[in-house]
Amino acid sequence: DAGVIQSPRHEVTEMGQEVTLRCKPISGHDYLFWYRQTMMRGLELLIYFNNNVPIDDSGMPEDRFSAKMPNASFSTLKIQPSEPRDSAVYFCASILSGISGGAGRGDTQYFGPGTRLTVL
Protein backbone atom coordinates (compact mmCIF):
# COMPACT_ATOMS: atom_id res chain seq x y z
CA ASP A 1 0.00 0.00 0.00
CA ALA A 2 1.29 3.46 -0.88
CA GLY A 3 0.09 4.99 2.37
CA VAL A 4 -1.56 8.38 2.63
CA ILE A 5 -0.53 10.60 -0.26
CA GLN A 6 -0.43 14.37 -0.09
CA SER A 7 0.36 16.95 -2.71
CA PRO A 8 2.10 19.22 -3.13
CA ARG A 9 4.87 18.52 -0.61
CA HIS A 10 5.90 22.15 -0.58
CA GLU A 11 3.96 25.24 -1.55
CA VAL A 12 5.18 28.81 -1.55
CA THR A 13 2.65 31.46 -2.41
CA GLU A 14 1.95 35.12 -1.93
CA MET A 15 -0.56 36.59 0.43
CA GLY A 16 -4.02 36.74 -1.11
CA GLN A 17 -3.57 33.78 -3.40
CA GLU A 18 -5.72 30.68 -3.29
CA VAL A 19 -4.04 27.50 -2.05
CA THR A 20 -5.37 23.97 -2.54
CA LEU A 21 -3.90 21.02 -0.68
CA ARG A 22 -4.73 17.49 -1.73
CA CYS A 23 -4.94 14.17 0.06
CA LYS A 24 -5.51 10.59 -0.99
CA PRO A 25 -6.23 8.36 2.03
CA ILE A 26 -5.30 4.72 2.30
CA SER A 27 -7.71 2.66 0.24
CA GLY A 28 -10.62 1.39 2.32
CA HIS A 29 -10.11 3.80 5.20
CA ASP A 30 -13.34 5.50 6.21
CA TYR A 31 -12.10 8.38 8.36
CA LEU A 32 -9.99 11.25 7.08
CA PHE A 33 -8.49 14.02 9.22
CA TRP A 34 -6.83 17.32 8.32
CA TYR A 35 -4.30 18.75 10.80
CA ARG A 36 -2.14 21.84 10.88
CA GLN A 37 1.18 21.90 12.73
CA THR A 38 3.17 24.91 13.88
CA MET A 39 5.85 25.34 16.51
CA MET A 40 3.62 27.59 18.57
CA ARG A 41 0.39 25.62 18.49
CA GLY A 42 1.51 22.06 17.85
CA LEU A 43 -0.71 19.68 15.88
CA GLU A 44 -4.23 21.08 15.58
CA LEU A 45 -7.22 19.19 14.22
CA LEU A 46 -8.95 21.27 11.55
CA ILE A 47 -11.70 18.98 10.25
CA TYR A 48 -12.50 15.32 9.86
CA PHE A 49 -14.72 13.21 7.62
CA ASN A 50 -16.41 9.87 8.04
CA ASN A 51 -17.45 8.10 4.85
CA ASN A 52 -16.87 11.36 2.93
CA VAL A 53 -19.19 13.35 5.20
CA PRO A 54 -17.74 16.21 7.29
CA ILE A 55 -18.34 15.38 10.94
CA ASP A 56 -16.67 18.23 12.78
CA ASP A 57 -15.15 21.37 11.32
CA SER A 58 -14.93 23.32 14.56
CA GLY A 59 -11.16 23.44 14.23
CA MET A 60 -11.23 25.32 10.95
CA PRO A 61 -9.80 28.71 11.88
CA GLU A 62 -12.10 30.90 9.79
CA ASP A 63 -14.18 31.13 6.66
CA ARG A 64 -11.08 31.37 4.50
CA PHE A 65 -10.61 27.66 5.07
CA SER A 66 -12.78 25.02 3.42
CA ALA A 67 -12.48 21.27 2.93
CA LYS A 68 -14.22 18.78 0.71
CA MET A 69 -14.23 15.06 0.23
CA PRO A 70 -16.05 14.33 -3.03
CA ASN A 71 -15.28 10.61 -2.88
CA ALA A 72 -13.60 8.03 -0.68
CA SER A 73 -10.22 8.45 -2.29
CA PHE A 74 -9.75 12.19 -2.42
CA SER A 75 -9.99 15.25 -0.21
CA THR A 76 -8.98 18.89 -0.59
CA LEU A 77 -8.25 21.66 1.86
CA LYS A 78 -8.54 25.12 0.36
CA ILE A 79 -7.40 28.46 1.75
CA GLN A 80 -8.75 31.54 0.01
CA PRO A 81 -7.33 34.11 0.40
CA SER A 82 -4.13 32.91 2.05
CA GLU A 83 -2.33 34.93 4.72
CA PRO A 84 1.22 34.71 6.15
CA ARG A 85 -0.14 33.32 9.44
CA ASP A 86 -1.40 30.28 7.51
CA SER A 87 2.20 29.18 7.03
CA ALA A 88 2.47 25.71 8.59
CA VAL A 89 2.75 22.03 7.78
CA TYR A 90 -0.62 20.55 6.89
CA PHE A 91 -1.07 16.83 7.50
CA CYS A 92 -3.76 14.50 6.30
CA ALA A 93 -4.39 11.24 8.18
CA SER A 94 -6.75 8.32 7.69
CA ILE A 95 -8.18 5.50 9.81
CA LEU A 96 -9.98 2.26 9.14
CA SER A 97 -12.59 2.19 11.88
CA GLY A 98 -13.50 -0.83 13.97
CA ILE A 99 -16.26 -3.24 13.13
CA SER A 100 -18.41 -1.79 15.90
CA GLY A 101 -18.64 1.49 14.07
CA GLY A 102 -17.15 4.82 14.83
CA ALA A 103 -13.40 5.13 15.08
CA GLY A 104 -13.09 2.02 17.17
CA ARG A 105 -10.64 1.06 19.82
CA GLY A 106 -7.02 1.23 18.91
CA ASP A 107 -7.58 2.47 15.41
CA THR A 108 -4.30 3.84 14.26
CA GLN A 109 -4.07 7.08 12.36
CA TYR A 110 -1.79 6.88 9.36
CA PHE A 111 -0.36 10.26 8.46
CA GLY A 112 0.65 11.52 5.07
CA PRO A 113 4.04 13.18 4.60
CA GLY A 114 2.53 16.65 4.96
CA THR A 115 2.48 19.80 2.86
CA ARG A 116 4.77 22.59 4.00
CA LEU A 117 2.97 25.83 3.16
CA THR A 118 4.74 29.18 3.15
CA VAL A 119 2.69 32.31 2.53
CA LEU A 120 4.83 35.37 1.84
Added chain:
Amino acid sequence: GQNIDQPTEMTATEGAIVQINCTYQTSGFNGLFWYQQHAGEAPTFLSYNVLDGLEEKGRFSSFLSRSKGYSYLLLKELQMKDSASYLCAVRDRRDDKIIFGKGTRLHILP
Protein backbone atom coordinates in the same frame (compact mmCIF):
# COMPACT_ATOMS: atom_id res chain seq x y z
CA GLY B 1 -13.32 20.22 25.91
CA GLN B 2 -9.93 18.60 26.14
CA ASN B 3 -6.60 19.69 27.57
CA ILE B 4 -3.35 17.76 27.18
CA ASP B 5 -0.10 18.66 28.93
CA GLN B 6 3.36 17.26 28.40
CA PRO B 7 6.84 18.70 28.96
CA THR B 8 8.20 20.78 26.12
CA GLU B 9 11.71 19.32 26.09
CA MET B 10 13.75 16.59 27.76
CA THR B 11 17.35 15.46 27.50
CA ALA B 12 18.72 11.99 28.17
CA THR B 13 21.87 9.99 27.55
CA GLU B 14 22.36 7.19 25.06
CA GLY B 15 21.73 3.82 26.71
CA ALA B 16 19.70 5.31 29.54
CA ILE B 17 15.97 5.23 30.33
CA VAL B 18 13.62 8.20 29.99
CA GLN B 19 9.98 8.67 31.00
CA ILE B 20 7.79 11.22 29.20
CA ASN B 21 4.66 12.16 31.11
CA CYS B 22 1.30 13.27 29.77
CA THR B 23 -1.71 14.52 31.71
CA TYR B 24 -5.08 15.11 30.15
CA GLN B 25 -8.58 16.34 30.88
CA THR B 26 -11.43 15.18 28.71
CA SER B 27 -15.19 14.84 28.99
CA GLY B 28 -15.31 11.40 27.41
CA PHE B 29 -12.09 9.41 27.32
CA ASN B 30 -11.82 6.70 24.71
CA GLY B 31 -8.15 5.91 24.37
CA LEU B 32 -4.72 7.50 24.50
CA PHE B 33 -2.07 7.33 21.79
CA TRP B 34 1.64 8.03 21.67
CA TYR B 35 3.24 9.08 18.40
CA GLN B 36 6.85 9.68 17.45
CA GLN B 37 7.75 12.47 15.06
CA HIS B 38 11.22 13.03 13.67
CA ALA B 39 12.05 16.54 12.48
CA GLY B 40 10.55 17.22 9.07
CA GLU B 41 8.57 14.00 9.02
CA ALA B 42 5.02 12.87 9.77
CA PRO B 43 3.99 11.42 13.14
CA THR B 44 4.15 7.64 13.36
CA PHE B 45 2.16 5.47 15.75
CA LEU B 46 3.92 4.05 18.80
CA SER B 47 1.30 2.83 21.24
CA TYR B 48 -2.31 2.82 22.31
CA ASN B 49 -3.85 2.50 25.80
CA VAL B 50 -7.54 2.37 26.63
CA LEU B 51 -7.43 0.35 29.88
CA ASP B 52 -5.34 1.06 32.95
CA GLY B 53 -1.94 -0.49 33.07
CA LEU B 54 1.26 -0.94 31.18
CA GLU B 55 1.58 -1.89 27.52
CA GLU B 56 5.05 -3.04 26.53
CA LYS B 57 6.39 -3.10 23.02
CA GLY B 58 10.09 -3.75 22.76
CA ARG B 59 12.12 -0.85 24.12
CA PHE B 60 8.99 1.28 24.44
CA SER B 61 6.26 0.97 27.08
CA SER B 62 3.19 3.09 27.71
CA PHE B 63 1.24 3.37 30.95
CA LEU B 64 -2.26 4.70 31.60
CA SER B 65 -4.19 5.67 34.70
CA ARG B 66 -7.67 6.81 33.72
CA SER B 67 -8.63 7.90 37.25
CA LYS B 68 -5.64 10.24 37.35
CA GLY B 69 -5.82 11.38 33.73
CA TYR B 70 -2.21 10.38 33.39
CA SER B 71 -0.01 8.47 31.00
CA TYR B 72 3.67 8.02 30.44
CA LEU B 73 5.87 6.73 27.66
CA LEU B 74 8.96 4.86 28.84
CA LEU B 75 11.90 4.49 26.49
CA LYS B 76 14.66 2.06 27.47
CA GLU B 77 18.18 1.56 26.12
CA LEU B 78 18.03 4.91 24.38
CA GLN B 79 19.56 5.20 20.95
CA MET B 80 20.56 8.32 19.05
CA LYS B 81 17.74 7.64 16.57
CA ASP B 82 15.24 8.11 19.42
CA SER B 83 15.89 11.85 19.22
CA ALA B 84 12.47 13.09 18.13
CA SER B 85 9.28 14.67 19.36
CA TYR B 86 6.84 12.45 21.21
CA LEU B 87 3.17 13.36 20.93
CA CYS B 88 0.48 12.33 23.38
CA ALA B 89 -3.03 12.23 21.88
CA VAL B 90 -6.44 11.53 23.39
CA ARG B 91 -9.63 10.32 21.68
CA ASP B 92 -12.95 11.69 22.81
CA ARG B 93 -15.72 9.11 23.13
CA ARG B 94 -18.46 11.52 22.14
CA ASP B 95 -17.20 12.53 18.72
CA ASP B 96 -14.15 10.34 17.97
CA LYS B 97 -11.93 13.42 17.82
CA ILE B 98 -8.25 12.74 18.38
CA ILE B 99 -6.60 15.73 20.00
CA PHE B 100 -2.81 16.03 20.26
CA GLY B 101 -0.62 17.57 22.90
CA LYS B 102 2.12 19.92 21.74
CA GLY B 103 4.72 17.21 21.99
CA THR B 104 7.91 16.64 23.94
CA ARG B 105 11.21 17.14 22.12
CA LEU B 106 13.62 14.50 23.31
CA HIS B 107 17.34 15.12 22.86
CA ILE B 108 19.71 12.17 23.19
CA LEU B 109 23.30 12.88 24.15
CA PRO B 110 26.15 10.45 23.32
